[in-house]
Amino acid sequence: MRLVIARCSVDYVGRLKAHLPLAIRLLLIKADGSVLVHSDGGSYKPLNWMSPPATVRRTTPAETDLEEGVQEQWIVQSAKADDRLIINIYEQLHDSSHDLGVDPGLIKDGVEADLQRLLAEQIHTLGDGFTLIRREYFTAIGPVDILARDATGGTVAVELKRRGDIDGVEQLTRYLELLNRDPLLAPVRGVFAAQQIKPQARVLAVDRGIECLTLDYDAMRGVDDTSTRLF
């Protein structure tokens, strides 16, 4: 990994065009040829970048660029696509290289799978008398997150999201259409469950006769004591 602090301008040409005027930035060149251009603010997304695999080629700037004060020009070319990053370096303020080795990678916990496990264990959250048929109930168009039976014996399909968006309602609608063609299951009603449900999604769900359920992950996790001693 090479770290360069430089006064530079950057142009990206590929799926779109993007231009960064002259300013001081961090240029991060990774071992796989990928390049990140970061400013001293914003979030983790670089101002400009090139995804790996890529190659960095150092060229002599054109006459007009030299006159303007460009010391070096880097051309970062994607190996896969016709995407290119052109970095004009006016002044290098720092330059260091470091050997990092291979990273063992990230271990995660608390994603949708955990939410699903918790809801399956606490199926009464859906309503009194509910019983679990199964998680990841497989259909031709994909797995239904949770299939359950309500107090009256009716089948309920649950689509589970962290963020309840309109896409999730569409997904559940497709499942319900399919499940309701099965005479052994029909009629199947739908429950759209999420930590947060967007107003638009709620409107669409209600319009289609789908019940909305907002989940409190922290409360559900509080009930399940195994999750408190993960690391």
Add this chain to the structure above:
Amino acid sequence: MRLVIARCSVDYVGRLKAHLPLAIRLLLIKADGSVLVHSDGGSYKPLNWMSPPATVRRTTPAETDLEEGVQEQWIVQSAKADDRLIINIYEQLHDSSHDLGVDPGLIKDGVEADLQRLLAEQIHTLGDGFTLIRREYFTAIGPVDILARDATGGTVAVELKRRGDIDGVEQLTRYLELLNRDPLLAPVRGVFAAQQIKPQARVLAVDRGIECLTLDYDAMRGVDDTSTRLF
């Protein structure tokens, strides 16, 4: 901006939990307190991070951590949420600070807004005799990208995407359903326009009587001479 190369382990606790085992990584601390943890591979997304605004607090490691070889411990606390990043530093291999100043920001060209402007200006791309009713035609469920009138006086709703996916067809379908309830507009037919249309999306669109149109952005920009002198 501070750049540190260190042998470290990292734990994130917040919306989820994530753990990075001991390895050499880049720690990038920005002026707004945000921190990025990068390895020498992957794309622009850090292995772990803290979004701004945040504060970095250096603490003395606990007894057990000291025995294990932890020299320093950084606690990065989000100012907004109860999100925390804990970085255990076993060895610092590099440490430098740099003053970058404020970045002038990125200038983009070729995003959906540009496509929409060009298609509105060159509405004949849809067919001979087409006239523009308006861009961003507002409805209760969101804005229709372009509403036009064809040679026979019929109304046409255009959904525009850079990449034509199945979601875009669903979106247009919802708009068409709504628009066709309006007797002043009905019947409204749909056109799904994108630089690239996925085969699945095309099949679904055709199945629903929606016309597909592949756009050549470069050609459309070529017609519009103002766009040739953007940079």
Add this chain to the structure above:
DNA sequence: ACCTACATATCGAAT
């Protein structure tokens, strides 16, 4: 401040 839609999204699993 909240909500909505777009993104050079990235990333991983399943097909």
Add this chain to the structure above:
DNA sequence: ATTCGATGTGTAGGT
């Protein structure tokens, strides 16, 4: 290889 779904999505633009 490609598609699909999740993301600690981020980001910009509107109301």
